[in-house]
Amino acid sequence: MGDVLIEGELEFDFRKAIRAERFDEEKRHRMSHCMKAVDFLVEWPDALWFIEVKDPSKSSIPDHLSNKERRNFIERMKKKVLFHEELGPKAKDSFLYLHLMGEVPEKPIKYFVLLALRELDKALLSFSARELKQASCLIGPNNSEWRNRYICAAAVYNLETWNQHLGHCPVRRCL
Amino acid sequence: MIERIEIRKFTVFDELETDLVPGVNIFIGANGTGKTHLLKLLYALLHPRWDGSSHEHKLLGVFKPSGSHERLIAKGEKAASIRFQAEGGTFQIVLPKDPASPIASGNLSPDDIKPLYIPVKEMLANAPGFRSLYAQRETHFEEVYADIIDKAFLPPLKTIDPRLEKSLDALQKAIRGKIITKNEVFYLKTGRGEIEFTLVAEGMRKLALLWLLIRNGALEEKTILFWDEPETNINPSMIPLVVEVLYDLERIGAQIFIATHSYVVCKEFELQRKEHSLRYYSLFAEEKRGIGLESSEAYHLLSPNRIADQYGRMYDLEIERALGKEDG
Numbered sequence: 001m002g003d004v005l006i007e008g009e010l011e012f013d014f015r016k017a018i019r020a021e022r023f024d025e026e027k028r029h030r031m032s033h034c035m036k037a038v039d040f041l042v043e044w045p046d047a048l049w050f051i052e053v054k055d056p057s058k059s060s061i062p063d064h065l066s067n068k069e070r071r072n073f074i075e076r077m078k079k080k081v082l083f084h085e086e087l088g089p090k091a092k093d094s095f096l097y098l099h100l101m102g103e104v105p106e107k108p109i110k111y112f113v114l115l116a117l118r119e120l121d122k123a124l125l126s127f128s129a130r131e132l133k134q135a136s137c138l139i140g141p142n143n144s145e146w147r148n149r150y151i152c153a154a155a156v157y158n159l160e161t162w163n164q165h166l167g168h169c170p171v172r173r174c175l
Numbered sequence: 176m177i178e179r180i181e182i183r184k185f186t187v188f189d190e191l192e193t194d195l196v197p198g199v200n201i202f203i204g205a206n207g208t209g210k211t212h213l214l215k216l217l218y219a220l221l222h223p224r225w226d227g228s229s230h231e232h233k234l235l236g237v238f239k240p241s242g243s244h245e246r247l248i249a250k251g252e253k254a255a256s257i258r259f260q261a262e263g264g265t266f267q268i269v270l271p272k273d274p275a276s277p278i279a280s281g282n283l284s285p286d287d288i289k290p291l292y293i294p295v296k297e298m299l300a301n302a303p304g305f306r307s308l309y310a311q312r313e314t315h316f317e318e319v320y321a322d323i324i325d326k327a328f329l330p331p332l333k334t335i336d337p338r339l340e341k342s343l344d345a346l347q348k349a350i351r352g353k354i355i356t357k358n359e360v361f362y363l364k365t366g367r368g369e370i371e372f373t374l375v376a377e378g379m380r381k382l383a384l385l386w387l388l389i390r391n392g393a394l395e396e397k398t399i400l401f402w403d404e405p406e407t408n409i410n411p412s413m414i415p416l417v418v419e420v421l422y423d424l425e426r427i428g429a430q431i432f433i434a435t436h437s438y439v440v441c442k443e444f445e446l447q448r449k450e451h452s453l454r455y456y457s458l459f460a461e462e463k464r465g466i467g468l469e470s471s472e473a474y475h476l477l478s479p480n481r482i483a484d485q486y487g488r489m490y491d492l493e494i495e496r497a498l499g500k501e502d503g
Contacts, residue, residue: 122436122491157494161494165494
């Protein structure tokens with residue numbers, strides 16, 4: 001069953017989906033001591049989405065800290081730590097978890113990351129998607145295609161492009 | 176430094192006016208929106224002494240129209256005029272449609288202004304013989320090519336401005352050697368011998384040119400630099416270095432004008448900006464009104480922006496692919 005899911009200040013309307021659930025919760029994901037997990041799993045008739053939300057611009061951070069928080073975040077992006085130590089492992093572990101639980105569906109799995117950062121223009125989102133694919137093992141310099149099914153697509157959005165492309169499940173900031 | 180320009184009825188421009196920043200001015204726009212014309216125009220007018228005939232001469236040399244200055248006046252117009260305001264005065268020139276010479280007026284002293292134009296094509300490798308050829312024969316090379324070779328051949332300074340030493344070192348590291356000249360031929364002198372410039376990669380030659388110009392004082396605090404498409408032939412990985420060097424020049428007082436099609440150039444200036452003065456200008460064709468201009472201090476606020484549009488289009492296609500059935 002679809003649902004409205006909330007991550008921090010961001011509210012996602014997944015009511016049109018077949019299923020929308022928080023994945024990184026204790027009662028759902030029982031291996032959090034050793035495996036990372038994406039925020040949401042959202043199932044549609046033709047695909048399963050892994051969704052990870054990063055919101056370094058949230059207003060609940062006091063002003064004097066918010067610049068620092070954003071700078072830290074951008075620094076983590078620049079050094080690629082964000083992709084290789086966080087976003088990539090989350091996708092890999094989530095897939096492994098579903099696989100070991102026998103929950104990998106017979107439909108394509110796609111990994112979508114929302115980076116709610118207004119500095120990110122479409123060119124930078126595009127570069128980020130490439131980094132995300134590498135960090136999530138979708139592509140690599142010497143990697144021919146996996147023989148078994150794995151995540152088949154990845155993309156990075158900001159708030160604006162999310163709503164532009166994913167109008168059937170909009171996101172909004174609620175203060 | 177130039178503070179403001181007003182252009183009427185000159186080539187593609189109908190009416191164009193804008194304030195400029197003392198530091199880095201970056202012009203973007205589709206092909207044919209006048210970026211190069213604007214750079215060349217300012218360069219040509221700043222170049223000679225302030226009297227009408229020498230301006231005409233320089234304009235004709237830099238633009239190489241097939242005929243007189245009348246070819247530079249917008250179609251169907253009676254005269255073109257250009258006015259600019261610079262530190263310490265104003266300058267104005269009118270190009271009349273009849274064969275009379277242009278009329279220049281103003282109170283600007285040219286002594287403190289050193290214009291320098293780096294054209295798109297790299298010319299050092301073609302330097303041997305080019306100068307004498309250019310001086311003696313009628314060629315169809317715009318004068319900016321002869322000018323930049325002359326500037327490159329200036330002898331090195333005895334002492335370098337210490338504020339530019341870091342830039343020189345960084346450039347020398349990037350080109351992995353020193354540049355020397357023998358009989359009008361440039362060589363890159365490396366640990367493994369001397370390589371003639373025709374055998375050096377074109378991107379390297381552009382960095383080498385930058386090094387030469389700083390080393391011989393052609394690029395210094397009083398310079399107004401016009402650089403048409405710095406990205407040409409330079410790998411994007413070298414752009415951060417180019418921006419670093421240009422910001423070093425900006426910091427000591429040089430004013431810089433760049434025309435570019437490159438996202439990497441635009442964005443790198445924004446990412447490296449600290450206290451620097453930087454502004455972006457977008458030139459665009461307007462229906463029936465010639466060329467329009469918008470400007471912004473922040474790259475992401477610049478609109479229209481044909482470079483961003485193109486990345487936007489590719490991003491949108493990528494997302495459509497990721498959302499579609501096929502792998503993406």
